[in-house]
Amino acid sequence: MYPVYFYLTAAVAVVATAMVIFSRNAVHALLHLIVSLLAVAVIFFQLGAPLAAALEVIVYAGAIMVLMVFVIMMLNQGDAAVAQESTWLQPGSWVGPGILSGILLVQLVLMLMLAGQGTAANGAGTAEISYVGAREVGISLFSRYLLAVELASMLLLAGLVGAFHLARQKPTADMGASHDE
Amino acid sequence: MSTTVWVSLANIFGVLGAAVLLAALLTWGERRLLGFWQDRPGPNRVGPFGLFQVVADMIKLFFKEDFIPRFADRPVFILAPTIVMASMLLGFAVIPVAPMVGVIDLNVGLLFFLAMSSMAVYSVILGAYASNNKYALLGGLRAAAQTVSYEVFMGLSLMGVVMMAGSFNLREIVLAQQGGWFILPQAIGFLVFFIAGIAESHRLPFDLPEAEHELTAGFHTEYSSMKFGMFFVGEYLSVILISALVTTLFLGGWLGPWLPPVVWFFLKTGFLVMIFVLLRAAIPRPRYDQLMQFGWKIMLPLALANLLATGGVLLWLG
Numbered sequence: 053m054y055p056v057y058f059y060l061t062a063a064v065a066v067v068a069t070a071m072v073i074f075s076r077n078a079v080h081a082l083l084h085l086i087v088s089l090l091a092v093a094v095i096f097f098q099l100g101a102p103l104a105a106a107l108e109v110i111v112y113a114g115a116i117m118v119l120m121v122f123v124i125m126m127l128n129q130g131d132a133a134v135a136q137e138s139t140w141l142q143p144g145s146w147v148g149p150g151i152l153s154g155i156l157l158v159q160l161v162l163m164l165m166l167a168g169q170g171t172a173a174n175g176a177g178t179a180e181i182s183y184v185g186a187r188e189v190g191i192s193l194f195s196r197y198l199l200a201v202e203l204a205s206m207l208l209l210a211g212l213v214g215a216f217h218l219a220r221q222k223p224t225a226d227m228g229a230s231h232d233e
Numbered sequence: 234m235s236t237t238v239w240v241s242l243a244n245i246f247g248v249l250g251a252a253v254l255l256a257a258l259l260t261w262g263e264r265r266l267l268g269f270w271q272d273r274p275g276p277n278r279v280g281p282f283g284l285f286q287v288v289a290d291m292i293k294l295f296f297k298e299d300f301i302p303r304f305a306d307r308p309v310f311i312l313a314p315t316i317v318m319a320s321m322l323l324g325f326a327v328i329p330v331a332p333m334v335g336v337i338d339l340n341v342g343l344l345f346f347l348a349m350s351s352m353a354v355y356s357v358i359l360g361a362y363a364s365n366n367k368y369a370l371l372g373g374l375r376a377a378a379q380t381v382s383y384e385v386f387m388g389l390s391l392m393g394v395v396m397m398a399g400s401f402n403l404r405e406i407v408l409a410q411q412g413g414w415f416i417l418p419q420a421i422g423f424l425v426f427f428i429a430g431i432a433e434s435h436r437l438p439f440d441l442p443e444a445e446h447e448l449t450a451g452f453h454t455e456y457s458s459m460k461f462g463m464f465f466v467g468e469y470l471s472v473i474l475i476s477a478l479v480t481t482l483f484l485g486g487w488l489g490p491w492l493p494p495v496v497w498f499f500l501k502t503g504f505l506v507m508i509f510v511l512l513r514a515a516i517p518r519p520r521y522d523q524l525m526q527f528g529w530k531i532m533l534p535l536a537l538a539n540l541l542a543t544g545g546v547l548l549w550l551g
Contacts, residue, residue, distance in 0.1 A: 077306075079306070079309065079359075079362060080308075080309070083309070083312075083359075086355070102339070102340060102341045103341055103344070105341075106341045106344035106345060106347075106348050107344070109348035109351070109352070110344065110347050110348045110351055110388075113348075113351070113352065114347075114348060114351025114352060114354070114384070115351065115381060115384070118351070118354055118355070118358065118377055118380075118381055119377075119381065121355070121358055121359075121362070121377070122358065122374070122377045122378075122381075125358065125361070125362045125370065125373065125374070125377075126374065
């Protein structure tokens with residue numbers, strides 16, 4: 053509807069995401085990630101999906117990121133961590149992965165362009181590219197791969213129970229002495 | 234065309250201006266009410282009824298040194314107080330004050346409010362982190378745990394209302410209460426939401442993030458001058474916002490006989506704000522672990538049971 057607004061928001065999202073990677077301070081990186089999530093929510097809103105936008109802000113920016121900031125804050129990394137991060141951000145360490153992901157990006161862009169041309173030329177160029185939408189994913193997850201989904205959920209439950217067990221305080225002999233109850 | 238633009242501009246500046254003005258007035262109103270309940274006059278010297286105390290406080294805040302500690306994380310330190318102000322004022326945008334008064338009529342209005350209230354948490358957490366002070370950090374940790382836990386059933390407690398009204402749109406929720414306010418069928422939802430609202434705005438008795446008897450001033454220990462003022466006004470804004478939302482969701486919003494709709498809305502909201510102050514005067518602060526246990530072991534099951542019962546009854550009635 054308003055392409056200018058869309059591109060502006062998309063630019064905010066891209067710049068913020070880049071800052072997540074290049075930021076040397078962990079908390080600043082997280083703040084940029086929050087901005088990026090908010091920008092994605094605004095894009096959802098502009099594309100006419102207000103529910104997805106609201107859920108994006110409530111769930112991702114409002115709950116999950118709060119917990120991540122919480123954990124980073126508890127670690128309380130000071131200037132030492134920033135200095136360490138700067139040594140890790142030397143060109144030698146990011147050129148290799150950068151080139152490899154660049155190849156992937158070029159491939160993705162080419163695919164998207166080919167798919168666009170294919171629909172214009174009545175499906176001629178997209179013989180081998182088939183589009184799998186959310187509905188197909190949902191149907192196949194809950195019919196053909198139902199067993200795998202249930203197994204994964206049991207695995208997650210086991211992880212949850214394990215985390216609870218590890219984090220639980222064991223009653224010790226001197227509990228009465230150390231606690232006020 | 235131009236008249237609609239003027240009307241919406243008037244709405245925007247009217248609603249947001251009124252919100253900020255009322256929040257400032259509340260700093261005086263709260264102290265007067267507390268004084269009344271504690272058998273003392275409260276601030277009554279400056280101007281009629283001490284009303285200009287607000288102005289005196291503002292002058293004091295403006296002229297104090299705006300100090301940023303050398304060990305603080307400077308950009309985050311400056312950013313933190315603005316978040317609570319901004320998110321709370323944005324939250325006011327969806328509040329339907331009266332049939333023609335209100336900034337925006339959003340289809341997902343209720344979710345928008347929840348999103349803004351979850352954004353406001355960052356203000357406290359980031360303020361605490363950026364201060365680089367152990368008391369502030371402890372306050373921030375408490376605030377994060379408290380708000381994240383209480384947010385869970387804050388959302389759940391509202392779903393009963395949403396089911397009865399069949400909409401997330403706040404105007405439609407108000408109109409759905411023409412047959413009767415939702416506080417009667419949703420009494421449990423009202424209680425849970427109100428308590429969660431107190432915890433979200435971290436007011437006494439749930440002000441453990443800034444508990445002054447053990448954490449000096451909690452997350453805003455290092456803040457002074459207008460930055461502290463923004464935290465302060467943000468807290469009062471959130472009190473008013475929660476009250477306005479309870480009015481909208483459970484007390485029939487602007488609906489009421491004889492008086493004009495705006496007056497009804499302000500009367501109901503003002504009454505709820507007074508309850509906030511009364512709670513502060515009446516109830517002592519719980520311990521931190523008691524607060525968390527109360528949230529997870531009592532409020533969450535209550536909210537879920539309320540949801541189940543509401544869904545069952547609605548299905549039964551068809």
